[in-house]
Amino acid sequence: QVQLVQSGSELKKPGASVKVSCKASGYRFTSYAMNWVRQAPGHGLEWMGWINTNTGNPTYAQGFTGRFVFSLDTSVSTAYLQISSLKAEDTALYYCAREGTDYDVPYPDYWGQGTLVTVSS
Amino acid sequence: QSALTQPASVSGSPGQSITISCTGTSSDVGAYNYVSWCQQHPGKAPKLMIYDVTKRPSGVSNRFSGSKSGNTASLTISGLQAEDEADYYCNSYTTSSTFVFGGGTKLTVL
Numbered sequence: 001q002v003q004l005v006q007s008g009s010e011l012k013k014p015g016a017s018v019k020v021s022c023k024a025s026g027y028r029f030t031s032y033a034m035n036w037v038r039q040a041p042g043h044g045l046e047w048m049g050w051i052n053t054n055t056g057n058p059t060y061a062q063g064f065t066g067r068f069v070f071s072l073d074t075s076v077s078t079a080y081l082q083i084s085s086l087k088a089e090d091t092a093l094y095y096c097a098r099e100g101t102d103y104d105v106p107y108p109d110y111w112g113q114g115t116l117v118t119v120s121s
Numbered sequence: 122q123s124a125l126t127q128p129a130s131v132s133g134s135p136g137q138s139i140t141i142s143c144t145g146t147s148s149d150v151g152a153y154n155y156v157s158w159c160q161q162h163p164g165k166a167p168k169l170m171i172y173d174v175t176k177r178p179s180g181v182s183n184r185f186s187g188s189k190s191g192n193t194a195s196l197t198i199s200g201l202q203a204e205d206e207a208d209y210y211c212n213s214y215t216t217s218s219t220f221v222f223g224g225g226t227k228l229t230v231l
Binding site: 035037045046047059061062100103104105109113114 | 169
């Protein structure tokens with residue numbers, strides 16, 4: 001069965017960087033796109049973008065360009081989200097979410113458990 | 122891309138039906154029939170309930186249905202049950218080949 005296991009919670013100081021991992025299993029990793037979604041405490045879902053796991057080509061939503069980078073290591077079926085120059089407002093739960101099967105567009109369908117990133121001095 | 126507009130909260134009694142609206146623009150909701158809805162219980166990851174405006178993934182109850190008119194999509198839950206109490210988010214594909222979520226709606230089952 002499809003499983004996405006994300007790395008554990010992170011506590012970082014402002015200005016630092018963080019790299020969140022999302023390890024996939026149960027399917028061919030390069031066959032399905034991976035979305036990234038942010039949820040700040042007490043707030044709604046924000047779509048950050050997605051990465052084509054076959055080509056490595058990322059697409060970023062407005063507001064998630066520059067400091068946010070999606071990457072892959074296909075040898076270990078893992079997607080990564082790196083955030084640099086962290087700010088307090090980056091404090092949030094970050095989800096990876098694989099696109100569903102046989103949909104026309106890459107809707108987030110299979111979700112990781114989320115990784116809490118806390119930015120505090 | 123601005124978030125899609127949803128009511129902050131809706132409520133209903135067990136057995137009743139409720140509808141949650143999701144208003145966007147001609148660049149997202151109105152552009153294609155690529156609107157989805159997901160359900161999120163507290164402390165849990167979201168779950169896809171509706172895709173392509175009206176379709177249900179395997180395993181989702183037929184009490185959940187979707188529709189769209191112009192720039193507004195809607196989710197209807199019929200025969201409300203206690204376990205339906207959750208946050209609901211619409212999500213639309215856009216003309217920029219991106220997605221945008223709605224602000225979310227908290228459903229309370231009275």
